[in-house]
Amino acid sequence: MNAPEQLYGWWVPVKASTYAAQLDTQLDIFHWAMLLIFVLWGIYFVYCLAHYRARPGVPAVRGQLSVAKSMVPDGIILVFEMFMIFVIGLPVWAQVMETFPEEKKANVVHVIAQQFAWNFHYPGPDGEFGRRDIHLVSSGNPIGLDDSDPASKDDIVSINTMPAPLGKPTLAYLTSMDVIHGFNVPAFRTKQDVTPGMRVRIWFEPILRGKFEIACAQLCGLAHYRMLGNVEVMTQEEFDAWIQKKLADKAEL
Amino acid sequence: MKGAAVHSQTQTGGHEAHPQLGFVRTYVFSTDHKVIGIQYMITSMLFLLSGFFMMLMMRWQLAWPGQPIPIIGQFLPETMAPGGVMLPEFYNQLGAMHGTIMVFLGIVPLGVAAFGNFVLPLQIGAKDMAFPFLNMLSYWIFLVGGILMLSSFAMPGGAAQSGWTSYAPLADLAPPGQTMWLIAMTFIITSSLFGAINFIVTTLNLRARGMTWLRLPFFVWCQFVTAILLVLAFPVLQGGAILQLLDRVAKANFFIPANLIFGGAPVEQPGGGNPLLWQHLFWFLAHPEVYVLLLPEFGIVAEILANGTRKPLFGYFELVVSVCAIGALSFIVWAHHMFLSGMRTxxxxxFTVTTMIISIPSVMVLTCFLLSLRGGSIHFTTPMLFALAFIPMFGIGGLTGLPLGFTPTDIYLHDTLYVIGHFHYVVVTGSLIALFGGLYYWFPKMFGRTMNEFWGKVHFWLTVTAMNGIFFPMMWQGMAGVLRRQYDPTAQIHNHPTLPLNKVMTISAICLALAQIPFVLNFFISIFKGKKTSANPWNATTLDWAACPSPPPHGNFAGELAIHRGPYEYSVPGHKTDWSPQHVPEKELS
Structure with a gap:
């Protein structure tokens, strides 16, 4: 397990998912480009301030640079931006946001957000999610799981702790029971608004074991700042053992 | 600046026959665009100050969470800050109100209504706005809206607390302060619409003879495009606000989906609404609104730059085209605020393509400003310092917008303090800096006296330094993943490494507050005791300076003006002076 100080620092957190490195590269390209543009502009700006400061006997000169020439930097920036979108950006966007792992090969989980907790609903060994009904919601049944549905017999519900196997994609379906929340795992570079009335798919594949903070990204009320959870990344064996233990706990009740 | 003032018969601005009005009609319920402009200016600066104090309290909580707020804390009621320690719901109220007040009651009315009202008719050679009574009505409706907004802190449960964006369904289900927010917004929007219609009609119809479109000062172009944006975008939020109001008071379900549980109990409403609809309506206004926050300031900076460099603006036509392009494009970029909302990918x-494209006209404006310095004779007056600082500071704001408008990098940066740093660089070190410049620049025209240059420069250096001390660390925290709208940043583990920056930002914010003391004193003392000034102390070419006395009388100009040339004819070879006013015939200059 990594200690928090190894995960989070003065720059982006540790890269704990498969796509974190790619997204970071894009952040890097942008920030180097921004720095370059700013420094070049800055040098010219300071040069102008010093060189063209008002001096007695030196009048302003109306000579004009041609407008076409002045648009060269604008053109360069436009080309850079289009290059970033079509060559660098869209393929990664497509991979992260539009290409999903097959359900059979993934750890599928329903994330049900509420003020101010994260509920994680796992289908259990049968791979099928039981029916949910908000009228069944109670303190012992936070997501309103319908026990009369056979598919829900081996379902597992975990609050604020989201176990996920290492080296296998996790496919999560996000829904909200009340207001808009934001599912956000900084170490994975995963972020998605969780909007009531909608079901949104996301995926991530962890590459490091450990506990990774989930922090709500969208203002959801007075305890928004404490709407926290953890993705606990473990090996497949540990994950299976966790499932078995939760099933045993459930059987005891 | 060389030469003697150029006098013509139209310049001394004698009085026309006007009936004498009493004090109330002259200074309170005035229909004179100049008085209304100054009313707007003072009012919006007071709102800026109140929004700033809200931010100071929030910043205290962020730097020293759980510690009693010094001085102010003991005066706050139990429902806000028991024992002087802020409650989370009060923090959220301050956050929502800070955003709302700064945008809708501070920067926009200062840039559009104050400077637009005062300067635009003068620059086009008009005797007043097209609809003076509507203009007065606009101010008073604005004031009612602003007072309602501030008074919402007294509502049960406090003021609006769902962010300045008021996302549904949180805002739909929030305490009654939200209803007050919606009603107040309706007033503010109505006032803006009255003002914007007035600006459009005035610019179209009341230009002096010979003031063709390409002889309009750039400031007028900026105000004109801004007014069009307001007229087209604000009604959408007006509609959205009324729908949300109906959701709240009439259970209309425009933005509430079915099957919600709120406060432990199912929401007994049929649902069927869509929360994303609110976001579309809101951002359809609020992205053009970003340019409403910015375009008038482009105009102010352009006026000051041309005057302070003693040469024509570089690429006047390119600037005009850029501003029109920004205006048009600003209507098709709104959903870049919603990349992660669950909208179809x-x-x-x-929207990422349109967002990248809209950055280009902004870059063109900045390039033109930068090239305007080339060959100039730069006078480092106080307004000029602010206008010059706008260029690199707005540059940072613009550049940091790139990774936010670009979908893959926005995944990580969305909802972090990077966003907050970015738009504060645009709106504070950009727009507000420009507005300060405008205040120093047009102060002599407004009051016939000048502000103290020394204290102006002190104000400038302290302000710019302190602002950077607040907003640069913000972006740094954003890179570390620190989220916005967090009452207690210590609650989240990933925030811990960069927590010390919160103290840097809070101390900078306190310094920024202190840095405004010389400004406020300078402003009010100069109104009454400042050095008396001539009609055209900056030796400017535009009509507001060259064709009427300071302050201009009711009716502004004596007789009819005829315009002979473009707005920035500085250092024309063969002319007696290095400024050639727009209305002076060629033979009087050479």
């Missing part, structure tokens, strides 16, 4: 591609 292929739709985001359209």
């Amino acid at each position: 292929d739709v985001t591609k359209f």
